[in-house]
Amino acid sequence: MTGTRWLDDLEMAAWTAYLTASHLLERRVEEQLKADAGLTHAQYEILARLSAAPDRRLRMTELAHGVVVSKSGLTYQIGQLEKMGLVERATCPSDDRGVLAVLTDRGTECLERTAPGHVTVVRELLIDLLTPDELETVIRVMNRVETAARAGTRTP
Amino acid sequence: MTGTRWLDDLEMAAWTAYLTASHLLERRVEEQLKADAGLTHAQYEILARLSAAPDRRLRMTELAHGVVVSKSGLTYQIGQLEKMGLVERATCPSDDRGVLAVLTDRGTECLERTAPGHVTVVRELLIDLLTPDELETVIRVMNRVETAARAGTRTP
């Protein structure tokens, strides 16, 4: 190969701005959830996904794919949420290997109690900072990133 | 308070797309760096920041602020990089409490060796997916997020 296509000033600005902002945003969301609900962001995402799923349940693999976490990472977190009584494990009817993570009633309550504060932070630190056009751009761009980043890999 | 301003469909789409994409992107960058250079993304960011700093050195606090990591997290990582011979600690001339993290020659070499592969991934999964307009939007938006997320806090 001849040479690397380095990032020019604008491209570098975009990458560093993205990195810094995403780290900070993640940190703040984490802080808020821990303080107000004793939950990790990962745990909240799991509860939210389950809540939106048909019958409030999902296969482990599907859930891991959705929240973008490793299989072992999900096993661990489901274990934690089970201890808290927010999630239960059920055997999968159609596949004996499978395990279903099921949101309990307490899990639903916890989510309903926690969601307002969470949404507030997400608005303050991202959504309400965007014009409608920018919102569309974020959706478009991030979907492109997802597609590119998922190309040629599995669940992780 | 009366009620929560929930996220409408577009806003929700933006948030979930952002979350998914950022998790995946981080994962891929991490994979590439680990495989090609045995480095963590956090470690690479530290090397890059030091490389761009005057005299290739920065105060611990300043560095922690830049890469958005906790003080203790930085202490740990600088320890790791020191073991690898990529960074050294120096006492701060102007402040006896201070510690300077200094990029070594080996650190510079490591960075030069590693940067091309890293830039390639960053291009493939983000930069090259953006039109010039979108690039500008990302910079603008992410800087806004940074400002909002830093409002009223310290280094973390």
Next chain:
DNA sequence: GTGGAGTTGTTCAAATTCGAACATATCGGG
């Protein structure tokens, strides 16, 4: 100067994450 308030960096324990190895179960071709 001096004392108290604030900074700076490290140490410590706890929590989370990942990948690799593993046991179990499904599925398609012969």
Next chain:
DNA sequence: CCCGATATGTTCGAATTTGAACAACTCCAC
């Protein structure tokens, strides 16, 4: 029907990260 190739979840050990507690130092008002 049966075997190898895949897929699914869990377990394990190692690495990383965080916040709180701590020790050392600076700085300002008095």
